[in-house]
Amino acid sequence: MLDKRRMLICFVLIGLIMMAVPSLAFGQGATTIRMWTFLNPAGSSGREVALRQIIENFEAENLGIKVVVEPQQWDVMTSKFLAAHQVGNAPDICWVLDDDLGAALELDALADFESMFLSEWSEEDIQDVDDAFWRIGNKDGKHYQVTLSRNYISIIYRKDLLETKGIEVPIMTWDDLIVAAKELTEVDPETGIMRWGLGQAFATEQADPPLIVQGILNEQPSLFAEDGTARWSTEAGIRALEMLRNMILVHGITPESAVTSSVEDMYQEFSAGKYAMIIGAGVRVESLRNQATFDGSVVDMMLWPSWDGEGYSPGAVKGWHVGVWSQSNHKQEAGKFVEYMFNEESDRLWVTLGGQVPVRKSTIAREPEFFNDPANDYLQTMAKGFSDYGFAQPWEFRIRGWKLDLNNAVQAVVVDGVPVEEALKNAEMEFNRRNQK
Amino acid sequence: MRLRSKLIPVIEICLFLVLIIINATPIAWGVLSSLKQNKDILAFPPKIIGFTPTLEHYTRIISSGFFQSLLTSVFYSAACIVFGVLLSLFAAYGFDRYHFRFRNALFLLVVMGIPLSMGSGALLIPNYLYMASFGLTNRWYTLVLLYTTYNLPMAIWILKGALEAVPKEIDEAATIDGCTGLSILFRILLPLSKPAIAAASIFLFIGSWNEFIAASVMVDSPVLRPVQLTIYHYLGFFGREWGPLTAAASLAVVPILIAFAFLSRLLVSGLTQGSTKG
């Protein structure tokens, strides 16, 4: 009988030998660029198909460069990237979460576009892409990212329900919003579901900023002071949180269960018919339409109301910041691909196949059919929000967990009955304590 | 007396039904959802029947590489079982039947490994730094090593418990007959500890099959991804896609149930062979 211990030793030796053999290199003679994103080119959703097409086009025009995508879990991807940056084996391109762009810049993880391709761009081209997104992360005047999968958080509503009630869109003041939501709160005669006028979500996991933010930004230029401390317990903030509290406890347009609902639950319930309007992200409109138990085409988006009805409150502007690793061995090639991802043809693919808002202003003119389709109206709403009514998260100072702190304040007020000003002050203190260390 | 014996099967069937309802409801709901079209999945009142079933979610996940990740998981779990059982058998034998310096301290260390491995989730990113600096991440053996290690303390403890129950007189009897160290382990002790080995194998299998946090951090390339990551892909940035999510989760349970069908034979049939009768 074989001595099992010898067998084990053999196993170990084989293992050690295999460890010593370096991993096979991809395609000899070709440069391989690694990219981390949450999209899977082998997938079937619109964006994934668009990505696949863009990669195919790029490789066809650039024989000798291969793009390998390693899809990652979106919520750990950026921190993995930053950890890998520290150790020295990060991918060549990464899609950075907007919450973490500041950290990425602080840790010098991204390479500037000027050194790769931007200096060769014509003035016209730069004009085409120049907007609030383009200016995010402009450390020392250089550009470190291009924002893809652009997102806008505003009010998503059901056209059919608002029409039946004769409510005019867009809704211009907060009071009008509350009145409209009240009218829309009723039991659905067909399905027996209790429908609420305005769905919101305040659970602190995967939080979206609560609408206090809109109330505040209507009157203040920013949520933060210049040194990065929070400015939420201002008059505007108190007024906004009071209104939010009343929406739940007085007007009854948002159910109390909103304090435990996560954003995902809210979307799910909207698709199931529980809400007439929700505070949601533009990139979700498509999947909401797909999963709706009612006719999905009625899902549309409007901009935020304001206190006085003159103009709209700014909505949160978000996206994925695509950048090149500062220590990549293939910076020029990686830069080439990043540049390719938002050239005219690729932008067209992102829009028509992926249903995204374009990066380039010229794309709208080039795709009249697409943009005239009423189903894509919401994309134009988003674009308007981007250009005139949007605010991006600051990246110059640390803002970890700000959304959670605000949602905690909401919970404290609604669940524990904490007075509004105190809740906001506590949230500020928590935020400052964590980020000003 | 007669009433009692008639009543027992009835009670048993009731118990069985309760068991099924509690345990299987969410799973049944999941499988049901995986067969519905998108517009039916979230419908209220919930549709238990009365919808047109579809296999679109299954075809979608299969065409996105589901089976490859399934095979990868099978590889990881199988390797984990083989190494895990071997290593823990040796270790349990060593701890139980041999005396050496620091024996108790080292065993305590092993036992402390159980809370260490269970609490390791939050610290995975620093662990990533530590392992990456040795070049141990994103390799075919990365998760094998990790999963084996995480489940090893438990396996050692189970097997040591089983070996403890076998009287040392058997070892002596065997030595008299001319057996030595390892062959005692494999010829005599192993057959007597089959239920424990089966239990340890089940833990090793399931522990490695269902793990996802370490997998999402420690490996990068798609080809090294286990099936859990493929499932969680559908809890993506654009929301919960119930259809493919439940389809993937349903398919992922199948290999475990198959493995369990095999391993449970060891578990159920392991009776002591009358080793110390008389």
Add this chain to the structure above:
Amino acid sequence: MARRGNRGVLLVVPSLILIFMFLVFPFFYSLYYSVHQTYFFTVGRFSGLSNFIEVLGNLENIKSLGRTLVLTFSSAAITLVLGILLALWVNKKTGITALVIQSIGLIPWVTSMVVGALLWRWIFIGDLGLFNYIVVLLGGTPISLLSNAKNAMMSLIYVVSWRTIGYAMVLLLAGLKAIPEELYEASEIDGATKLQSLTYITLPLLRTSLLVTAIVLTLSNFNNMTVPMVLTGGGPGRSTNVISMELYRQAFVYYDFGIASAMSSLVFFFNTALVLLYVRLVKWSV
């Protein structure tokens, strides 16, 4: 008869190497983090015990610990009792029946944790979930399972127990199978009832299995990050915010690895204390 040392050491070394490399060293690595101020992964200035003090001094953390203990022990107790009953029942069966019952008992454990918890959340949540649908069908009024602090904790305990019963069943079954048939036969001849067999033969001989199961259940429930996060997200308010969730938040949301490491070390010491406590208790009841 014990054997001389060297062979023993060799047998044990491979396992120890793995355990050292992937469990012990990372632990010390994280201890290193815990005594510094960190930003992301960059280690800043040495700060001694300040992270620990910050963790222990935060009232919220103490409350979390309390909730965690409630969750842990309630679930462990429920699972242990139901696990024993299930194992005893299956023990008497053979063949296909045994296999089927075991498989059904195992289903919660073998399904992926996140999907299982998500499905329960779907079933429990609000008036659109399956649970309230059935309640209304049976003529009741909808119960808010996840938006009400007490109910949320109970739902959490329920789902955690649900998950681990299969675990307990397998462990205890292995222990049951190791009890020789002859003991039961002998006691039957002596005229003992089933209950007496249970109390005087089964339970004492099952002691090690019970201990192992109890320890594993306690540790597993204490450290379970996934189910609380997916099922209740710590809510409503903070009523189900258990330690593991706080830990996750510090590590993956705030990226404060100094604090997360300090917390994690404290959790580890607490867990070890629990294990030692269990072992002591069992030794005393001899």
